[in-house]
Amino acid sequence: MSHGSADEQWLPVLDVGAYLAGEPGALESLAAELRAACEGVGFYFLENTGALLPEQVVRDMLAASHAVHAAPTAVKEALYLDRADSGYMPIGSNTRWGSDGQPPLPVYEGVNEGYLLWGYGPPWVPEEHQLETLEDNQWPDEAALPGFSAAITTYTRAIDALATAMLPVYAVALEQPADFFDGKFTEPCWCLRLNHYPPNADRVELGIPPHADGDFCTFLLQDDLPGLSVLRSSDNEWVQAPTRGEYSLLVNSGEKLQIYSNGLFPSTMHTASSIDPSRGRFSTPFFWSPNNDLIVEPLPEFVSEERPSQYEASVSGFVYSSGRKEDVDTYGGTGDDRADTFALPQREAGDTEDARANTFALPRRDKTSKL
Numbered sequence: 001m002s003h004g005s006a007d008e009q010w011l012p013v014l015d016v017g018a019y020l021a022g023e024p025g026a027l028e029s030l031a032a033e034l035r036a037a038c039e040g041v042g043f044y045f046l047e048n049t050g051a052l053l054p055e056q057v058v059r060d061m062l063a064a065s066h067a068v069h070a071a072p073t074a075v076k077e078a079l080y081l082d083r084a085d086s087g088y089m090p091i092g093s094n095t096r097w098g099s100d101g102q103p104p105l106p107v108y109e110g111v112n113e114g115y116l117l118w119g120y121g122p123p124w125v126p127e128e129h130q131l132e133t134l135e136d137n138q139w140p141d142e143a144a145l146p147g148f149s150a151a152i153t154t155y156t157r158a159i160d161a162l163a164t165a166m167l168p169v170y171a172v173a174l175e176q177p178a179d180f181f182d183g184k185f186t187e188p189c190w191c192l193r194l195n196h197y198p199p200n201a202d203r204v205e206l207g208i209p210p211h212a213d214g215d216f217c218t219f220l221l222q223d224d225l226p227g228l229s230v231l232r233s234s235d236n237e238w239v240q241a242p243t244r245g246e247y248s249l250l251v252n253s254g255e256k257l258q259i260y261s262n263g264l265f266p267s268t269m270h271t272a273s274s275i276d277p278s279r280g281r282f283s284t285p286f287f288w289s290p291n292n293d294l295i296v297e298p299l300p301e302f303v304s305e306e307r308p309s310q311y312e313a314s315v316s317g318f319v320y321s322s323g324r325k326e327d328v329d330t331y332g333g334t335g336d337d338r339a340d341t342f343a344l345p346q347r348e349a350g351d352t353e354d355a356r357a358n359t360f361a362l363p364r365r366d367k368t369s370k371l
Contacts, residue, residue: 010239011041011241012045014033014034014044014046015047020165027169027178031169031173039265040233041233041268042230042233042268045250045251047249049249052162053249057158058155061284062223067148068115068194069194071140071144075145078140079138081099082098082138083125083129084098084131084136084137084138085118085122085125086098089113090113091106092106094108094110095191096122099125109206110206110208111274112207113198114193115193117191117192118130118131118137119131119132119188119190119191121317123189155192160286160288163219164185166217167185170217174260174302184291191285192284192285192286193287194282197274199274199278200274200275200276205273205274207227207271207272208271209271210270212267212268215288216254216257218254219250220283221249221284221286222250222281222284223283224245224247225243226241227272227273227281228241228271229241230268230269254267254289256316258311259296259311259319260299262302262311289316292315292317295316296316297311
């Protein structure tokens with residue numbers, strides 16, 4: 001079992017500045033780096049994104065996330081997830097709590113709260129309840145949270161533009177023409193989730209159960225507080241993901257990208273919590289997928305006699321996250337044996353080593369670590 005350090009930069013860092021500037025050869029060079037990152041751990045930092053995602057837009061969004069989680073209880077309760085699963089997700093609920101009719105809490109063990117917004121989704125609710133545009137979502141009154149709607153709207157449009165700009169890079173990394181994804185993301189299913197993990201005094205409370213994302217890829221904006229752990233493919237160890245500066249943009253592969261590559265680009269198992277006894281952790285993932293009716297299947301370039309197809313053709317809107325078998329009924333998705341290698345540490349004994357599996361335990365932050 002290994003925790004790593006927030007200062008241990010073992011994840012790949014991809015600089016998109018030259019590509020966004022249209023420099024000759026930048027697409028091919030970035031695609032090669034992207035493929036190496038996707039074939040490896042499945043996570044990478046994306047940097048120099050200011051041409052499409054300006055720093056002030058990011059800072060305004062982070063401030064808005066802090067504001068909604070600091071809002072009075074009455075404001076949050078008025079924004080509880082609706083039948084389209086848009087709005088505030090209280091601790092002990094999940095992303096389907098609203099469409100499930102807001103059953104009594106808790107419905108699962110995760111200790112995190114969130115604010116969810118959707119585009120062309122969520123795919124599991126009846127079509128008449130699905131949200132097409134950002135404006136269709138549930139929003140707080142301007143008087144209750146001044147500037148919230150404007151900040152979130154601006155950020156969502158910016159991160160969507162960045163995700164769209166990355167499509168030719170993913171296409172080339174998948175040995176396809178740069179325009180391969182043209183027409184496949186005309187009505188992309190996306191979700192923006194403003195997460196808050198409360199301070200974790202005992203360091204044994206799980207924020208989000210281990211899972212692999214069901215989307216195409218996820219753009220995770222995280223603050224400087226570590227708490228994300230991933231199941232590293234090179235040695236099957238649960239390790240703490242690093243942070244980079246005041247905030248950073250971390251991208252990971254999802255199940256749909258895994259299908260396209262016939263498993264060569266794995267959707268990496270991960271989990272997240274707060275590991276600080278006095279300070280909460282904030283993160284904002286942007287889950288991004290193709291049109292819900294798109295058929296996703298392994299590309300011919302990744303199928304051979306030596307490597308036969310591992311996946312059946314699937315409708316994109318019905319490819320969900322995978323996780324622990326015990327969470328399937330309450331959290332959705334499918335069971336994945338990789339998630340079952342996770343175990344919380346014992347309160348009395350602290351971190352434990354299990355010879356039968358590479359188990360996960362919430363990392364204990366070194367007193368000298370910088371926040």
